[in-house]
Amino acid sequence: MQNNCIYLDNNATTKVDPEVIEVMLPYLTDYYGNPSSMHTFGGQVGKAVRTAREQLAAILGADESEIVYTSCGTEGDNAAIRAALLAQPEKRHIVTTQVEHPAVLNVCKQLETQGYSVTYLSVNHQGQLDLDELEASLTGNTALVTIMYANNETGTIFPIEQIGLRVKEYGAIFHVDAVQAVGKIPLNMKTSTVDMLTLSGHKLHGPKGIGALYIRRGVRFRPFMIGGHQERGRRAGTENVPAIIALGKAAELELLHLEEATAKERKLRDRLEQTLLATIPDCVVNGDVTQRLPNTTNIGFKYIEGEAILLLLNKYGICASSGSACTSGSLEPSHVLRAMGLPYTTLHGSIRFSLCRYTTEAEIDRVIEVMPSIVERLRALSPFKNDDAGWLQGQEQALAHR
Amino acid sequence: MWDYTDKVLELFYDPKNQGEIEETGEAGVKVATGEIGSIACGDALRLHLKVEVESDKILDARFQTFGCTSAIASSSALTEMVKGLTLDEALKVSNKDIADYLGGLPEAKMHCSVMGQEALEAAIYNYRGIPLATHDDDDEGALVCSCFGISESKIRRVILENHLTDAEQVTNYVKAGGGCGSCLANIDDIIRSVQQEYASPALNNYGVQVATEIVTSKQRSLTNVQKIALIQKVLDEEVRPVLIADGGDVELYDVEGDRVKVVLQGACGSCSSSTATLKIAIEARLQDRVSKSLVVEAV
Numbered sequence: 100m101q102n103n104c105i106y107l108d109n110n111a112t113t114k115v116d117p118e119v120i121e122v123m124l125p126y127l128t129d130y131y132g133n134p135s136s137m138h139t140f141g142g143q144v145g146k147a148v149r150t151a152r153e154q155l156a157a158i159l160g161a162d163e164s165e166i167v168y169t170s171c172g173t174e175g176d177n178a179a180i181r182a183a184l185l186a187q188p189e190k191r192h193i194v195t196t197q198v199e200h201p202a203v204l205n206v207c208k209q210l211e212t213q214g215y216s217v218t219y220l221s222v223n224h225q226g227q228l229d230l231d232e233l234e235a236s237l238t239g240n241t242a243l244v245t246i247m248y249a250n251n252e253t254g255t256i257f258p259i260e261q262i263g264l265r266v267k268e269y270g271a272i273f274h275v276d277a278v279q280a281v282g283k284i285p286l287n288m289k290t291s292t293v294d295m296l297t298l299s300g301h302k303l304h305g306p307k308g309i310g311a312l313y314i315r316r317g318v319r320f321r322p323f324m325i326g327g328h329q330e331r332g333r334r335a336g337t338e339n340v341p342a343i344i345a346l347g348k349a350a351e352l353e354l355l356h357l358e359e360a361t362a363k364e365r366k367l368r369d370r371l372e373q374t375l376l377a378t379i380p381d382c383v384v385n386g387d388v389t390q391r392l393p394n395t396t397n398i399g400f401k402y403i404e405g406e407a408i409l410l411l412l413n414k415y416g417i418c419a420s421s422g423s424a425c426t427s428g429s430l431e432p433s434h435v436l437r438a439m440g441l442p443y444t445t446l447h448g449s450i451r452f453s454l455c456r457y458t459t460e461a462e463i464d465r466v467i468e469v470m471p472s473i474v475e476r477l478r479a480l481s482p483f484k485n486d487d488a489g490w491l492q493g494q495e496q497a498l499a500h501r
Numbered sequence: 502m503w504d505y506t507d508k509v510l511e512l513f514y515d516p517k518n519q520g521e522i523e524e525t526g527e528a529g530v531k532v533a534t535g536e537i538g539s540i541a542c543g544d545a546l547r548l549h550l551k552v553e554v555e556s557d558k559i560l561d562a563r564f565q566t567f568g569c570t571s572a573i574a575s576s577s578a579l580t581e582m583v584k585g586l587t588l589d590e591a592l593k594v595s596n597k598d599i600a601d602y603l604g605g606l607p608e609a610k611m612h613c614s615v616m617g618q619e620a621l622e623a624a625i626y627n628y629r630g631i632p633l634a635t636h637d638d639d640d641e642g643a644l645v646c647s648c649f650g651i652s653e654s655k656i657r658r659v660i661l662e663n664h665l666t667d668a669e670q671v672t673n674y675v676k677a678g679g680g681c682g683s684c685l686a687n688i689d690d691i692i693r694s695v696q697q698e699y700a701s702p703a704l705n706n707y708g709v710q711v712a713t714e715i716v717t718s719k720q721r722s723l724t725n726v727q728k729i730a731l732i733q734k735v736l737d738e739e740v741r742p743v744l745i746a747d748g749g750d751v752e753l754y755d756v757e758g759d760r761v762k763v764v765l766q767g768a769c770g771s772c773s774s775s776t777a778t779l780k781i782a783i784e785a786r787l788q789d790r791v792s793k794s795l796v797v798e799a800v
Contacts, residue, residue: 403567404567404568404572405569407570407573410503410570423543423569425610430649430679430680431648431679431680443540443541443543479519480516480564480566480567480573481565481566482545482547482566483540483567
């Protein structure tokens with residue numbers, strides 16, 4: 100199963116590139132020195148960490164001094180939000196969106212209990228923001244605007260630079276969770292309005308347990324992890340050297356393959372999406388189909404439930420993801436799809452296929468081959484057949500206020 | 502990762518009895534339908550029962566389910582379990598029976614088995630012509646979980662029937678508290694209230710005495726006279742104080758074999774939750790204290 104699976108869940112995590120593993124391994128075996136040590140044994144490791152930092156900075160169009168390693172995307176988001184607030188204690192307002200990752204949303208919810216006010220910007224049916232709503236929310240009291248670059252569930256890309264221009268007018272710090280964007284779209288922090296940006300290693304064919312936070316030079320930053328002087332005092336703790344080396348290499352390879360890989364992924368994704376829409380009745384694409392990551396499609400298959408779809412896909416060795424409640428720890432379906440105002444008929448049966456540079460045409464063909472029968476099989480079991488069914492219609496209306 | 506038993510997977514991959522049963526006008530046969538769940542909650546079940554009118558026997562059962570693996574498997578299991586039973590026998594099928602048939606369900610999926618049991622009950626009540634408003638106690642009482650529309654009475658019932666002891670379990674069984682979570686503290690209060698109600702000092706005073714007789718009764722078969730006396734005693738000492746506290750009461754009318762006929766009085770007589778009172782407060786207690794085969798009916 101593991102070696103033969105058709106892996107289309109790359110927004111959850113990615114396969115570690117073999118070249119990445121190759122460069123990482125010596126730092127788990129022979130080169131185990133502490134990069135902060137003064138002796139040669141540690142110093143050679145420190146030199147490798149600097150090289151990795153340069154590689155990572157390159158994919159962001161940043162300076163290596165602007166990179167702080169973290170343990171993951173969640174830490175990056177937490178660190179950025181808390182640092183921005185600590186640096187501006189007089190300001191008590193945060194702006195974010197309803198569709199952020201829990202690593203941002205749950206921090207904001209916690210901050211609300213600590214006296215901060217938070218504006219959660221809404222999205223439309225395509226998952227896009229209203230820039231006027233953003234503008235109206237900004238005040239001189241706004242300390243931080245934290246908005247994701249691309250949505251992990253739908254792939255919808257937000258107009259980050261347009262947002263940043265507005266944020267700057269109000270003197271707020273602009274943090275971007277770019278965990279899904281790095282390696283999938285070109286980035287250049289030199290010409291950007293972004294102050295801080297989060298990324299995660301395992302989303303770009305690096306290992307898990309390593310991430311980074313870009314902090315624009317000059318942006319005030321107050322660390323919440325305090326201890327030694329690692330990472331220029333911005334993130335204490337001995338560096339996870341093998342993972343840092345791996346992330347550097349992963350970033351180098353992503354940059355190298357970016358153009359060719361994204362073109363291939365977009366072509367395969369579009370074929371998958373268009374064929375499924377053409378062959379399966381009552382299904383829709385969720386999200387903004389023009390401003391979207393090239394590797395992601397989120398399709399709502401009406402009247403059936405996502406976990407059941409996933410288990411049948413799994414039987415064919417196909418790995419995907421769902422926004423249904425039954426696949427999450429919560430009993431509520433995806434907050435992203437709900438924020439988009441999708442009807443329950445669609446959102447419970449939404450499946451995300453996310454591709455990567457390893458995805459092949461044959462794999463996409465296989466999904467195209469099996470998906471219609473899976474949907475047909477589950478619809479044969481379902482009591483819901485169309486939007487006019489009395490049972491269904493009444494419930495949708497009753498729940499419209501929720 | 503899914504943690505399903507082989508039986509769950511078997512009935513998911515190859516579900517038995519899927520589909521509808523249509524009324525064909527066949528003499529002596531009627532079709533009962535029960536619907537439960539909602540598209541918003543992510544699972545819904547429509548159960549069809551083909552009933553032989555004279556014998557009250559379920560000749561066939563089919564289902565249509567919108568839901569996850571567990572929901573589909575639970576629905577299929579339910580239809581297999583009730584075929585051949587009389588409606589009274591079918592009413593005794595609990596959500597635990599459904600889960601047991603499947604070799605167990607993940608705790609977080611127990612609500613799928615509850616949905617099966619509720620759909621069965623809905624179908625039988627529909628068949629018997631009991632208007633929904635008078636048997637659906639779930640619509641009564643305060644709304645506790647507004648995310649999933651779960652009332653206090655439904656939560657109390659699932660706590661009692663499944664001996665639940667914490668809010669997380671309640672969420673797993675009926676979803677209440679699984680949305681925004683703001684009602685979890687209220688659910689904790691309900692659990693505590695149910696526990697206190699069924700372990701009140703007044704009952705314990707009697708409980709010692711009744712328990713002695715239960716021990717005795719379990720060691721030998723009861724004569725009819727002994728059985729009726731013990732039923733009367735349990736009603737007087739364990740059931741009536743609870744009902745009286747709520748403004749109601751119950752009187753033992755007759756005992757025919759295992760059928761215990763009672764008259765609900767006071768608030769219980771006109772209460773729309775009387776069916777739940779019969780099943781939970783009276784029948785379950787008598788089954789526990791006197792004999793598992795007892796069935797309680799209101800006259």
